[in-house]
Amino acid sequence: MIKEVIVVEGKDDTTAIRRAVEAETIETGGSAINEDVYRRIELAQQKRGIIIFTDPDHAGERLRRLITARVPGCKHAFLSQEEATKKGDIGIENASPETIRKALAAVKTDYTQEQSQIDWEDLMEAGLIVHPQASQNRMEMGKLLGIGYANGKQFYKRCQMFQITKEQFADALARLRQTEN
Template sequence: MIKEIIVVEGKDDTAAIKRAVDADTIETNGSAIGDEVLRRIALASERRGVIIFTDPDHAGERIRKIVARHAPGCKHAFLPQEKALYKGDIGIENASPEAIRQALSELRTETADDAGEITWEDLMEAGLIVHPDASNRRLRIGKLLGIGYANGKQFYKRCTSFRISKAEFMAALRQMEEELEA
């Protein structure tokens, strides 16, 4: 049984989580998160902890930000888009139990002080921003770091708020470069 309560978008996501692990969930009912749901999430965060596990798409990212703002200190699970894709639909409900367990084994915890080691210049030098293939490179390295895909500004925020170390970043960058050369 997972101690924390997993925040998902809907009933199908809850069903997918329950196929993979023994856990309780709170459903946001999509991006129209009501005050009552946010209060339940904040209470869950105080009492048991919360894992935010939303779809790897724009709407899921929006929900993740809203929940994290109302319940600081949450853990985050990220699922790569290709593991959540079925017939053009992206969602946690499409992921295999193995993919869900993998994402839940690689949780990241956001910190309030944004004191990570990665700098904006590191991202520029790595070709993750201001580069013709920056979007694809962020997708690849985000997967390796377990922080998901994000635009440049959000990627930087994730690196700092999840305290990605310089060593961890450089190792993922080397692995990405080796994969691109192969």
């Protein structure tokens, strides 16, 4: 049984989570999260901790940001769009139980109070911003670092949030460069 409560978008996500692991969930009902759901998430965070596990699309990322801004100290699980896509539909409910277990085993914790070792220059030098392939590079680096895909500004924030070290960043960048060659 996973100690933390997993925050998902809907019932199908809960079903997929329960096929993979023994866990309790809070369903937000999509991106239109209401005050009652926020209160349940805040209480779960105080009592057991939460893991935000939203779809790897714009709506899921928006919901993740809204919850993170309201509830400090969240843990996060990520899937890539490829891992969560079935017949053109993107969602946690499309992921295999094995993929869900892998994402939950690689949970990241939000450490927004501390300063990251990664700065804008690191992102520029790595080709993650202001580069013709920046979007694709961020997608691959997000997979390698286990922090998911994000635009440049959000990628930088995630590096801070999850305390990505220079060593972790350099290791992921080296692996990215190997796959390019």
